[in-house]
Amino acid sequence: MIGQMRTINPLVTVPGLGGGDPVAALDDEIAGIEKTMKTDFKAYSADKAMQARYLTLLEARDKRK
Incomplete structure (x- = not known):
């Protein structure tokens, strides 16, 4: 089930995008x-954490397309 959710909406795998519009928050x-x-x-x-976060965000954005 979780695998299907990630395929349908990869943004659910990115913590910390808030409760509003996850696409806008990601961008x-x-x-x-x-x-x-x-x-x-x-x-x-x-800032290694920022670099890792950036890669996570880019991966989610690319999967969204």
């Missing part, structure tokens, strides 16, 4: 991380 969070990458790459490079 907003990706944009926020990309802004940090552009404005403070040193901070992004030092």
